[in-house]
Amino acid sequence: MKKNKTDIELLSAYIDGELSPAEKKYIEDKIKSSLELQKELSDLKKLKELTSSSVDLIPESPFFETRLFANLNAKSQSKFNIKKWIPISSLTLVTLALMAVLKFNPNLLDNLIKEQQSNLVGFYKENLQPLLYAADLTNEDIFNFAVYQELPLDKTNNQILKLGYDPKGSEFFEIKKANQINDADNLKKFVTALNFDENEIKNIDSIIGSYSEQISALVLVNDKNAMAINPNIWNTRKLILADILAFAEKHASYDFNKMMPTQVMKLDDHSVAKWVNEAKAMKDNQYIFCTSDSIFKEDFVFDMTEYEKNLEEMTENLAELNEQKAVLREYHFKIDTNVSKQKKNLNWTKQFEVSVDSNLIKVSIQNFVVDIPEMDLPNFDSIAIVIHEATQNIQSVRPPSPPMTVGNNSYNYEYKTGPKKKTKTDINLDSLMNIKNMQNSKIRIEQKESEKKGSKENSIQFFYGDSLIIMQNQELKKEMDKLRKELQKFREDFQDPQQKNNDTIKKDSSSDVEIIEI
């Protein structure tokens, strides 16, 4: 049977004409001798005819070539499109490579950032020099710094460094354009108000001058718009003021007591000297760097001695520097608006609270970031206002000013009769302030008495003793009340003679009537 199958397979090839001559001869011999193979051959030939004739040619496709060439063009374009993917794929490869590198060296980016940070810090640390020399600070400036907490950074562009304390008690500094140019000669006015003689003026000048070096090391600037502030500056400012006030108290106690609130009276040479030594002993090498693009704290040692050695060289450069000063030291700050958007995603440590305006930058210092040396110095928050008021009052001691108005109506009382016969009474608020100042000693005595009594109300006042304005307002009210009473009395007195006359007439007539009636 198997043999038969092989023969039939040969028959299939035989009808296809695919046998070798030997195979052909073999099968032809077989066919002759086998009826079965003959029938099989016949069937296969019929089947082949059937299959060969079973399929008609497929109909013509008239647009085949047109469609093909259109497809070829489209495919060639898509081939070009693949090229567009090459940059993306290469980018993907680079990303993968970067991921692989970061997997095996996870600190790579951190190290790079740290390196860049140190490079940046190094860049800003270069050529730092004291502001005192760079900005030509005078004793007047230092006095203003002590009293008004403002230090001129750039006099040409009217930029100042303002120190202060926010309501939480944290220190802040601002770099801004001065809103108004401070009244000049504040130191001179202060000295005049205290009636200092020449020697005393020299002494106070030397006291203020002695702090110049200390301030020098506390505020450093360079030609890269960078400014380094030592956190000790807040204490130093208080110290200078304490020293000035202590000197003033010692040498002009009467005038000084008139203008100063009671608590400042505690100042004495001994405590000031103690604070000075304390401040000198502090060697805080940490500076807050404020640059055009970043704010950071960094350890930095400023060697004043070495600096002074190079001072001569610096002085030569100073002239050149001063020429460029207007250009060099105008502090601009770039605001990265993306930071606020990314705030939610960033896990950053809040180091400084920075508020930036078009002409102001305010940096609040978080206590845990920068350790500001603690010194037991008095609080001078509103001393500037007191001193300003006091020195302004010096100016107001002038020949009587022209009649002034009080309230909405103008009252200009002139009277020549009566017991309080003054030719003219001008109601002048400045003069009221003067009166108040003249009576300061009285008030202080009252305060001391009430302090002894220890009443709660007064103790609160003393707690806020430095806010003298409140007291002044209260005193002003009292004065105004007194004045109103006096005016009222005066009006009554003024009208009295007529009333008295009328009364007598009335009395007489009434008596007459009574008489008549009787």
Place this chain on the structure above:
Amino acid sequence: MDYEQKENMQQPKILSLDDDFSLIKQFIDGDELVFSELLKRHKDKVRNIIYLTLSNTDGVDDIAQEVFITVYRHLKNFRFESQFTTWLYRITINKCKDHLRKKNIRSIFLPLKDEEPVFESINEDTDIKHIVRNAIATLPDKLRIPLVLKDLEGFSYQEIADTMECEIGTVKSRIFRAREALKKILKPLEKELML
């Protein structure tokens, strides 16, 4: 020796200017317009092979388009080691196989049809050509393709072996088996078909 052989293979004898090899040479030399001549020559044969291989006209032109696009892209790499037609038909058969494979995969997800559509149609359709065509369509691909290439396209066993990338003995065996299978399918209609 190998190098010489390669040289000989790369420089085949060009019998006439208008044969396939000369046209391909011109195409390789940059005359891409000759491709339309190649297309004209072989388009109908390719379409017919596809039609016979698939046993229906659906998608014939699409597959033929794919065949000629592939030829166009790779013609510059043609190595002149075989007849152009062998290479062309191999591409055609491979494209058909791809199509059938995809169709089979798709059919898995289609609702089942009746098991024996061929016999039903045979009973209804008296047209002999149609009956035989349906019978051929029921053959498995590996049997049907060599059979149609032999009986309908007149390929030699060697050409079929080259096209299907198999041994000549395999072709011989498959054609025999295809015929045996066809005989069995058509046995009930022996009288009508005069077998």
